[in-house]
Amino acid sequence: MAKATNDAQLLIQSIHKAYAATPTNLKIIDLYVVYAVMTALIQVVYMAMVGSFPFNSFLSGILSCVGTAVLAVCLRIQVNKDNKEFKDLPPERAFADFVLCNLVLHLVIMNFLG
Amino acid sequence: MAKSKVEGSGSLRNAFGGVLSVFILLLIGVLAFSIRLFSVIKYESVIHEFDPYFNYRVTQFLSKNGIYEFWNWFDDRTWYPLGRVIGGTVYPGLTLTAGTMWWLANSLNIPLSVETVCVFTAPVFSAFASWATYLLTKEVKGPGAGITAAVILAMVPSYISRSVAGSYDNEAVAIFALIFTFYLYIKTLNTGSLFYATLNSLAYFYMVCSWGGYTFIINLIPMHVLLCIVTGRYSSRLYIAYAPLVVLGTLLAALVPVVGFNAVMTSEHFGSFLVFIILHVVALVYYIKGILTPRLFKMATTLVLTVGVAVCAVVIAILIALVASSPTKGWSGRSLSLLDPTYASKYIPIIASVSEHQPPTWPSYFMDINVLAFLVPAGIVACFLPLSDASSFAVLYLVTSVYFSGVMVRLMLVLAPAACIMSGIALSEAFGVLTRSIKFHINNFFVDSHTNTPATAKLGDSTSTESSVPHQNVVKSDTTAKSEVVKKEKVARRKQKKEKELTENALVKPVPAKKEKWPLVLPFEASFVSILLLIVLGGLYVLHCVWAAAEAYSAPSIVLTSHSHDGMHVFDDFREAYAWLRHNTEVDDKVASWWDYGYQTTAMANRTVIVDNNTWNNTHIATVGTAMSSPEKAAWEIFNSLDVKYVLVVFGGLVGYPSDDINKFLWMVRIGGGVFPHIKEADYLRDGHYRVDAQATQTMLNCLMYKLSYYRFVETDGKGFDRVRRYEIGKKHFKLTHFEEVFTTHHWMVRIYKLKPQKNRIRGKSKKSKLGTKSSSSKQGGITRKNPWN
Numbered sequence: 090m091a092k093a094t095n096d097a098q099l100l101i102q103s104i105h106k107a108y109a110a111t112p113t114n115l116k117i118i119d120l121y122v123v124y125a126v127m128t129a130l131i132q133v134v135y136m137a138m139v140g141s142f143p144f145n146s147f148l149s150g151i152l153s154c155v156g157t158a159v160l161a162v163c164l165r166i167q168v169n170k171d172n173k174e175f176k177d178l179p180p181e182r183a184f185a186d187f188v189l190c191n192l193v194l195h196l197v198i199m200n201f202l203g
Numbered sequence: 204m205a206k207s208k209v210e211g212s213g214s215l216r217n218a219f220g221g222v223l224s225v226f227i228l229l230l231i232g233v234l235a236f237s238i239r240l241f242s243v244i245k246y247e248s249v250i251h252e253f254d255p256y257f258n259y260r261v262t263q264f265l266s267k268n269g270i271y272e273f274w275n276w277f278d279d280r281t282w283y284p285l286g287r288v289i290g291g292t293v294y295p296g297l298t299l300t301a302g303t304m305w306w307l308a309n310s311l312n313i314p315l316s317v318e319t320v321c322v323f324t325a326p327v328f329s330a331f332a333s334w335a336t337y338l339l340t341k342e343v344k345g346p347g348a349g350i351t352a353a354v355i356l357a358m359v360p361s362y363i364s365r366s367v368a369g370s371y372d373n374e375a376v377a378i379f380a381l382i383f384t385f386y387l388y389i390k391t392l393n394t395g396s397l398f399y400a401t402l403n404s405l406a407y408f409y410m411v412c413s414w415g416g417y418t419f420i421i422n423l424i425p426m427h428v429l430l431c432i433v434t435g436r437y438s439s440r441l442y443i444a445y446a447p448l449v450v451l452g453t454l455l456a457a458l459v460p461v462v463g464f465n466a467v468m469t470s471e472h473f474g475s476f477l478v479f480i481i482l483h484v485v486a487l488v489y490y491i492k493g494i495l496t497p498r499l500f501k502m503a504t505t506l507v508l509t510v511g512v513a514v515c516a517v518v519i520a521i522l523i524a525l526v527a528s529s530p531t532k533g534w535s536g537r538s539l540s541l542l543d544p545t546y547a548s549k550y551i552p553i554i555a556s557v558s559e560h561q562p563p564t565w566p567s568y569f570m571d572i573n574v575l576a577f578l579v580p581a582g583i584v585a586c587f588l589p590l591s592d593a594s595s596f597a598v599l600y601l602v603t604s605v606y607f608s609g610v611m612v613r614l615m616l617v618l619a620p621a622a623c624i625m626s627g628i629a630l631s632e633a634f635g636v637l638t639r640s641i642k643f644h645i646n647n648f649f650v651d652s653h654t655n656t657p658a659t660a661k662l663g664d665s666t667s668t669e670s671s672v673p674h675q676n677v678v679k680s681d682t683t684a685k686s687e688v689v690k691k692e693k694v695a696r697r698k699q700k701k702e703k704e705l706t707e708n709a710l711v712k713p714v715p716a717k718k719e720k721w722p723l724v725l726p727f728e729a730s731f732v733s734i735l736l737l738i739v740l741g742g743l744y745v746l747h748c749v750w751a752a753a754e755a756y757s758a759p760s761i762v763l764t765s766h767s768h769d770g771m772h773v774f775d776d777f778r779e780a781y782a783w784l785r786h787n788t789e790v791d792d793k794v795a796s797w798w799d800y801g802y803q804t805t806a807m808a809n810r811t812v813i814v815d816n817n818t819w820n821n822t823h824i825a826t827v828g829t830a831m832s833s834p835e836k837a838a839w840e841i842f843n844s845l846d847v848k849y850v851l852v853v854f855g856g857l858v859g860y861p862s863d864d865i866n867k868f869l870w871m872v873r874i875g876g877g878v879f880p881h882i883k884e885a886d887y888l889r890d891g892h893y894r895v896d897a898q899a900t901q902t903m904l905n906c907l908m909y910k911l912s913y914y915r916f917v918e919t920d921g922k923g924f925d926r927v928r929r930y931e932i933g934k935k936h937f938k939l940t941h942f943e944e945v946f947t948t949h950h951w952m953v954r955i956y957k958l959k960p961q962k963n964r965i966r967g968k969s970k971k972s973k974l975g976t977k978s979s980s981s982k983q984g985g986i987t988r989k990n991p992w993n
Contacts, residue, residue: 096502107494144464148457156450162486163397163447166439171493174395174439186397190447193401197454 118165122158129154149201156194160187220346227350228337232330235357238749239326239367242757248322248369251759253799253816255371256806258297259321261289265302266317273298274460280811281801282823283793283845291460292819296380296413297373300324325366325375332379333357336623339386342393343586343593344628347635352627358744360751361571361619367757374616377414382620384410384420385600388444389593395440397447404451411456418471419617421452423603425478427596432485436592442486449479563612570751571615574744575622582625585632597624633737636723640730761803763860774858777803780851780953783946784808788849795842796851797831797864797871798824804851813845821878828875831868831908832882838907839941842958850942850956854912857919857951859926866927868908869893896930904934911956914939919951 111119132150141147167175167183175183242251250259265273276289304327305320333353341349356362365374387403390396411417428445431437453475456466466472492500568576579601586594601621608618725733763774784794785808793811794804801815814824830841842850855863864871869884876882886902887893895909903909917923917935924931939956946955 097506100503100506103495104491145457148464148467149454152450152454156447156454159446159450160397163400163443166443167395167397172439178395183397186401190397190401190451193405194451194454197451197458201454201458 112170115165115169118161118168122161125154125158125161143203145201145203149198153194153198157191160190160194163187224346224350228334228353231333231353231357234354235330235333236326238358238752239329239363241367241753242759243322243368245757246759246762248319249759249761250318250322250371251367251369251761253802255369257802257816258371259318260806261293262298262301262321263317265298266305281805281815282820283811283813285820285823287817292817294373294413294415294461295459296409297324297371297376299412300376301371321371322369325370326368328376328379329357329362329366332382335379335382335386336620339382339389340624340627342386342389343597343624344631348628348631351631352624355575355626356620356623358748359572359575359619359623360748360756361615363748363752364571364756365616367752369759373414377410377416378616378620380406380410380413381420381617388424388448389596391444392440392592395443397443400443400447401451404448404455407448407452408455411459411462416617417456421472422474423600424448425475426603427599428478428482430595430599431592432481437485437489441592442482445482446479449475560611560613562610563608563615567612567615570755572619572622573747574740575626578626578629579622581629581633585628586625597621601625630737634734637725637730637734640724641727641734643724644727774860774950774952776948776950776952778807779948780946780955781807784810784849784955792848793846794849794851795827795830795845795847797827797867800851800853813847821874825875825878828871829879829882831871832875832887832906834905835907835910835939835941839958848958849945850911850958852908852911852954854951854954855927856912856916856925860952861927863927864908865895865912871908895925895928895932897933899933909934910937910939911942911954914944
């Protein structure tokens with residue numbers, strides 16, 4: 090049992106150390122993802138308290154948070170310099186794609202929000 | 204110098220190849236369009252069958268009243284007295300597409316009527332579908348395979364059957380949307396671009412708008428993602444291809460009113476969410492693996508497993524409890540009947556009664572995809588030779604569509620694009636190997652006689668250059684045509700393992716150390732004969748497709764023809780009957796018939812019907828079925844309670860039309876009996892056989908359907924010989940008491956009856972009550988007539 094907790098602590102420390110080495114722009118994107126997921130969780134808690142009517146608003150709220158988190162993760166994948174598959178992709182193009190996809194997502198959300 | 208010259212000629216070849224392929228694709232589009240025009244040439248530009256009439260009526264409404272009215276339309280001329288919410292129960296893709304095309308043409312001052320646009324929507328979209336097949340197969344294998352697959356799809360009979368000119372049904376645009384969505388998914392998978400992922404979601408939205416079969420896409424793509432993860436082909440491109448599609452796709456699907464919240468609540472979509480979660484877990488695992496050392500990673504996995512397994516078990520238990528609490532485990536009836544083919548016949552007779560929902564017979568595979576049945580296995584092998592994400596998707600698509608086509612003959616349509624892609628790949632690979640063999644043998648012949656001829660360089664074929672020494676470096680030049688050939692060589696090599704040893708000895712090998720592998724060639728005569736045979740095979744396929752399009756699938760089924768010794772007879776009885784209804788009845792009169800004719804009646808006769816082909820209310824259909832199976836008085840009561848004025852039956856006994864109501868009658872009994880237990884199927888059968896001759900049961904001979912079909916039938920030939928059933932009918936001379944015949948068409952195919960109004964004064968009843976106290980005298984004895992209204 091003690092070994093397990095020791096292992097867990099060692100693990101968390103090494104993950105922390107390895108993560109600190111990532112570049113700043115990636116960390117900003119990660120922060121954005123965490124913020125989006127937090128917003129989604131807050132909405133779920135609110136729905137649990139208040140009830141799920143109108144359901145379409147709840148759905149569009151949750152899916153907009155999840156959607157923009159997913160898109161941010163895709164942006165992070167494309168911008169990450171360690172990723173060999175995307176080394177010829179200019180980061181501006183990746184960001185433009187991200188903006189376009191977000192535009193479509195939020196257009197649909199606006200329509201569905203009710 | 205020589206290198207740039209060869210490169211120049213290579214790019215010229217490229218340009219020429221590009222122009223040629225554009226021209227070929229244009230021709231393929233024209234071919235796809237024109238092969239579907241047989242029905243317009245043989246009959247006329249008319250809408251076919253039953254379902255297209257409903258779509259046509261909706262499109263008419265849309266073009267007349269605009270999109271807001273269409274979106275909020277409540278139709279009160281069908282399913283009387285319930286009505287139907289059209290805006291919320293129809294898949295709007297087809298009608299919106301045709302409406303847009305009509306509006307576009309009219310705004311450009313091309314005066315096309317709505318009917319013309321509706322009739323020709325399907326051929327136009329089949330041309331688009333063959334171009335989409337070209338794009339999809341190009342992503343899977345290469346442009347050569349793409350063009351072959353496109354030309355095969357343009358002609359495949361299974362697709363023609365649902366997209367002839369006049370077949371204005373959902374599949375006309377849905378198959379194009381299906382192929383295009385798959386193309387964009389594979390393109391995203393291959394390039395990893397978020398732009399294509401957005402386009403993929405939008406194409407999926409168009410597919411959801413068009414057809415209920417969109418659930419196939421939203422289950423096939425997660426299956427493929429799972430397959431890639433399980434076989435170790437996870438990559439970040441997979442994440443970009445799948446994750447945005449799930450989120451955007453679910454949202455867009457929920458936007459369509461027909462789907463609505465089903466997009467998140469039915470079991471058909473749960474697969475996609477499950478794989479979404481699994482994909483995130485896998486992505487997280489790969490990320491952590493990337494930043495930790497292997498030892499620490501192993502520690503992490505053991506820790507997570509011990510904790511995670513307990514949590515997972517709890518979550519799964521909750522999920523299972525939720526899903527199991529609903530009786531169908533959250534699946535809709537139609538999807539369940541796909542997974543369990545016996546489900547419909549046990550529980551939902553309406554689904555079981557539709558002929559399109561029966562399993563196909565073996566010959567129908569040959570009829571519908573013909574030669575492709577042989578080429579598909581070769582294509583599967585060719586897909587495995589360099590197994591990529593795209594080719595594994597093509598194989599998975601084929602396997603699942605073969606299973607579903609085995610369950611329901613209507614889904615052969617989903618098999619058709621998969622079979623075309625596979626056959627295109629197979630044919631293109633075969634042609635590649637054979638033409639390369641022939642070229643190699645011809646060049647070998649030349650090289651043996653000349654040593655350093657520059658003529659071989661012009662061919663630009665890496666096989667010929669490999670065998671001549673000074674042009675080694677040319678092999679490394681990277682025009683796409685050459686890399687294409689090199690790729691095909693690598694692919695074709697394993698196909699002919701047996702000939703490998705023979706041909707390697709035949710090759711001249713100047714330099715042993717080379718990056719490219721040996722090309723694989725067959726003997727000259729064998730490859731020549733094989734090419735000829737493949738061309739003959741293609742010719743047979745074309746012959747069959749044109750025959751199927753012309754003879755088998757072009758019948759509009761609202762107009763029938765027959766050929767006899769004195770020429771061709773045209774049976775236009777259906778339109779005659781609907782026109783009579785339209786001109787000789789009041790606008791608000793209700794017409795009752797079996798549900799097959801509902802759409803046509805509302806579209807062509809413009810009268811309110813009780814039940815139609817949408818079959819959404821089983822009890823209402825069962826009411827009509829019970830009325831048709833009951834004796835005259837009971838049937839009159841039922842129809843009167845529904846405000847029905849006219850009853851329409853289809854009768855084929857005079858001319859031998861086999862799809863009439865008497866042949867469908869047992870289904871009416873079964874469906875009616877499913878809701879009203881006093882209708883028992885056994886009452887209508889004599890010894891388990893369905894007969895309407897003298898041996899029929901009394902219930903059968905007295906029921907409304909029998910009477911309305913055979914009223915005055917004996918007057919036609921004196922004996923009442925039914926040409927469909929091939930015997931004389933049982934009850935020949937009878938009168939109708941509660942109905943009167945108002946119209947019978949020229950060939951007696953459609954018969955319309957009117958409900959007689961209830962008599963005001965009932966003869967004999969008041970006299971009976973006066974004499975009730977006295978004993979009945981002999982004066983009344985012989986005169987009392989049986990009153991049918993008692």
